[in-house]
Amino acid sequence: MSQFLVKDGVKNQIRKGEKLVTTHCCYCGMQCGMHIRVNEKTNKVVGVEPRYDWVLTRGKMCPKGVTAYQTIDHPDRIKRPLIKKNGKFIESSWEEALDLIQSKFLGLQNQYGKDSIGVYGGVSMTNEKCYLVGKYARVGLGTRYIDYNGRYCMSSAAGGFNKTLGMDRGSTLPWTELEHTDCFFMAGSNTAECHPTSIQWFWKAKDKGAKLIVADPRETATARVADVHLDLLPGTDSALANGIMHLLIEHDYVDHGYIASRCNNYAELKEMTAKFTPAYTSEITGVSEEKLIKAAHIFGQSPRSVVMFARGAEQQTKGVDNVSLYTSMALLRGQIGKFASGVATFTGQGNGQGGREHGQKADALPGYRKIANPKDREYIAKVWGIEEKEMPQEGVSAYEMFHLMEAKKIRALHVICSNPVVSSPNINYVQKALESLDFLVVNDFFLSETAELADVVLPAVTWAEDEGTTTNIEGRVIRIRKVVEPLGESKPDWEIMQLIAERMGKGEFFPYKEPREIFDELRIASKGGKADYYGITYEKIDDQEGVFWPVPEENHLGTPYVFTERFATEDGKANLAVCDWKEPGEVTNSNYPLWLTTGRVVFHYLSGNQTRRVGFLMEKCPEPFVEIHPELAGEYGIADGERVKLSTPRGVMELPAKITKAIRKDTLFVPYHWGKEMSANQLTSPALDPFSRMPEFKVCAVKLEKLSNRR
Amino acid sequence: MNKIMYLEFERCIGCRACQAACRECGDHDAKERNYVDYIDFTESRQTFPMICMQCKDPACARVCPANAIQITEEGVVLSAMEEKCIGCRNCTFGCPFGIPKFDFEKNKMYKCDMCYDRTREGISPMCASVCPSDAIRFIDFDEMQELRRRRVQMNLIEGKKPMEGNKWEYVPEFFGVYSDS
Amino acid sequence: MERLERSFYSKTSMYSFFVILGLLLSMMVATDRFIHMDMALIGYAIASIIFAIGLTIRMSFWFYRTATNRVAKRSLKNLFTKERLIRNVRSIAITFVDNILLQKFIFKRGLYRGIQHLMISWGCLISFAITFGLTFGWMRFDLIDSETYQIVVFNIPTLKMAAHGVFAEIVYNGLNLGAIMVLIGVSMALARRLTNYDVKVTQRFEFDMLPLFILLAVTGTGLILTVLYTFFDGWMHHYMSLIHQVTVVIMLIYFPFGKLFHVPIRPLAAAVPMNYQEVAKIDSRNCKSCGEAYSNDDQIADVQAILGAQEFDLKLNDGTLLSDYCPRCRRRMRALKVMNMEAPQGDPYGPVNTNNGIHLPGFGQKRSESFYVSTEKKQAKEENNEPVSR
Incomplete structure (x- = not known):
């Protein structure tokens, strides 16, 4: 198979002595297509070339994508295993590191039981690896305690979709169709900064006259050009959605035929939304009635509309409610399962979609199966070649694992592809919990803040040094190619898990020589599940420009639209959400009078472990800042660029102020990509959604202070 | 076939991918030559990209005492020739659009050259290739004329008829006539 | 002076004439009225004179350029201004040592x-x-x-x-x-x-590679000549010296017209610290809009004069010129102009409205507002509700 895929008539620049390898970006869920330039003589990565013919992104890239290749051959890369001796990391051999892990893991398990080891996964890696993390935890280590950083990212969307539609595929339609949409309703998504390459589709639609409604406490780049900007108070999405639905019903924009044949709970929904009059909604959300009405009319009259939401709506204690309510808005209009219309969430992490389908979650098994379901347990046990009773039970969610560490129930942890001391809420507590562990192993290719706490750091490879598949924002399974050989002694995560499993005496269950074999096992494991990958092969992905799951048969071409005929619920009908508005987990009071919300900037990705090491990105955005409305800044006497102090009951931080009218007067915004004293997550609230166990990163109460007599 | 760079400022989302991409071009020495600025961050998040217009009669070349700024046969205004440039920076002050940059260490001026190594081959320059919002585009001259025409018509619909004298102020500028015959 | 000029075809030919005259005079003095003239080098001498003429022509043409002329005139004026003596000496010395002797840059x-x-x-x-x-x-x-x-x-x-x-x-x-x-x-x-x-x-081959090949030919043949002399007893020496002579003549004639002409230009670099920015990266003139230092008065005066002399009309409505603003402000002014956002609009307390109605956020096609505004239920069925603009 050729390493460089390009359609006829597409011209790319190929410099003499270089070759191009076709792959996708390592960062967000857009998984933008790109070619990586490799010097043929030295076999080193030298740059990037746009992939003009990739169907979703057309060669477009954000600054992170353009510079992504710089992390491959980066001087900070860990090239050999590191073992901490007397508080210092010493380079060692794989043999030595594995010996240590074996003795510690086996020792702890003998003494405290199998569940004394936890596994903390991540979804910025391929499906193969994500799948194997689940198997590694349950078969290799035999522990029930496994969860992953997607708990901070996608679990509310997953919960909401499962509740209303019965299946969680991030987007019900292929995004290449978005340009034909008439109206976008975007909630809690700073699309322009978090998924920049998706903007081309929204702008194309706008070129054709589409309307844009954006709900966000900040006037983001998308809100700036929106027809209606619903500048809601953080944490009031459920009231907003109920309010809009109230208006939809009042003005009879409801698709009654669709509701009658395909949805449950309409009467209950009508009853619930009755009290959300514009006046009442406006009182809760802080959005003027006029705007609500205008938004409802635009949304209600648009023949084709897409409701989209992201972490702003999901990272709340009522994230699942918000998702189900927004989804219900689309259902009321009868939009799901049709051309250029539907509902979609913006997947944050590279493989946030695929990673949550294949058993990295505490309660899930491959193919979106449930670990609590005896049938599912039996099937997967058979695929894995173990007894059903050997399969551990359901564990706990990511943040709750830290409670168990503090309580000494989890005594050792293996972190794979994640940096929880930056990305978790209330990180001061998380750091303490990790420090209380007896033994911490971290796989990473840079020494992240979490790796710094580890006893053993195992050198993993970057995305370009291993092959595999990921599932992008649309639910399209795509292929990541190996560009260069691993640097130094680093190994791909699947190989590391395999080596440890061997040491744990479970080598027979991990006989893989290459990722393709893992994928073949994943295909069988997911067969018959909701996320059915059975019919996907690497070759099919290349031929068809990615394959949309579910693909139940070998000769099946994939499913770009889902829910065209029926929903994936038991009765085939969608469940409209009936949820009242609830207050956020933490509300403002006289001590903490302002709202704090966190988010991303375009230059950094998640915990910043990769992007904080790239020159261009650090030049453009070296440190966190707090966005303050000039009126609020005036009250506190704060000048632009002045350092201020933010505090919540959980932590304190100092950072420079950026004054802008493009934010609500009662809300502060801080990006979260930094660690330690620069981390916004010292402040954030760990209140969890009762259903998805997602922490409430997006809403907490905060105190703002001017640092007097200091510059 | 004429290809030109076309900018639409209000599409810009301020991601600066164009700047990161500019560093990737041949002979750009890992330094960006284009700009993305805020109009006024205190007021709004509106940003705008700016690249060289590749003037037909460039002021920068006219104010250069060393005659160091050359124009290629395709019409691309190149950076000052390194051997001629005496480092006076007249070009940065002469340019009506504030484009040329100056490297004090290496004593040389550098400016947008439309990724000469790419456009010479008919391949879109890096900034236009990666721009996620299509604020920077590399399109046919005819397509640009079509876009401009549409903008003028739109203004007529809006009832804000431009006068003959200021008609072109109402449509986005096009940058850098380029032919690769 | 003027009469002298008139007696020549052009200024340039006058300069050339005096350069040749000077050269011949110097030769006469140096060779004791041509007694000690080395006749073997006569070919080189003629080529060198052609070289001198070429150089003179190129230099005078170069100084006729508006920009060069202006900078050179200011340099001359400053050079003979007593108050600037220290600055001049320092500028020339630093430029000479850093730029020409050591070529630090x-x-x-x-x-x-x-x-x-x-x-x-x-x-x-x-x-x-x-x-x-x-x-x-x-x-x-x-x-x-x-x-x-x-x-x-x-x-x-x-x-x-x-x-x-x-x-x-x-x-x-x-x-x-x-x-x-x-x-x-x-x-x-x-x-x-x-x-x-x-x-x-x-x-470009003819500009960047050719001079390298010419230099290579000159040095190559010259060194072969030495090798023939020392190791081969002068074998083929006569032919080789002829070939060498030809290469040197070509180089001398080419010199003023190709890339190598950058050598005589270089000393003008002293004009920068002498006339404009005395210390690198330190500016003294402030931008008319944002107030930040971006240049110095003399340089902006020169730039404006050069542009003015070449009919560049960069004057704004308020009488200022674009070069009165720093590059950043110039870019911003341009973007504001194109977006028609120069005057403040909308609610002064909210974010600035960048949708000014002239430039629609809809970039392209506009959908009739009436399609959405009506608060009453449309009588048309949902299915028929195609957008008006389609």
């Missing part, structure tokens, strides 16, 4: 390039000095006795030296030394120009 562009350029430039300068010195007879060696040579400069006897002493060897081999330096430098440059992708982007 080229080393900043890369060690390889630094060495390469230093080799070529100093090799050439040494060779040129010796060649011109000998061909014009400015310098000659007189045999005093069988053991001693004397260097005669402009017919004035100076140093005496042992015929086979170390110093004498260095002097005789000056040309060879220069040639070897140029050979190293040119080979480095050729290697770079053939393999480095980045230089190839804007490189």
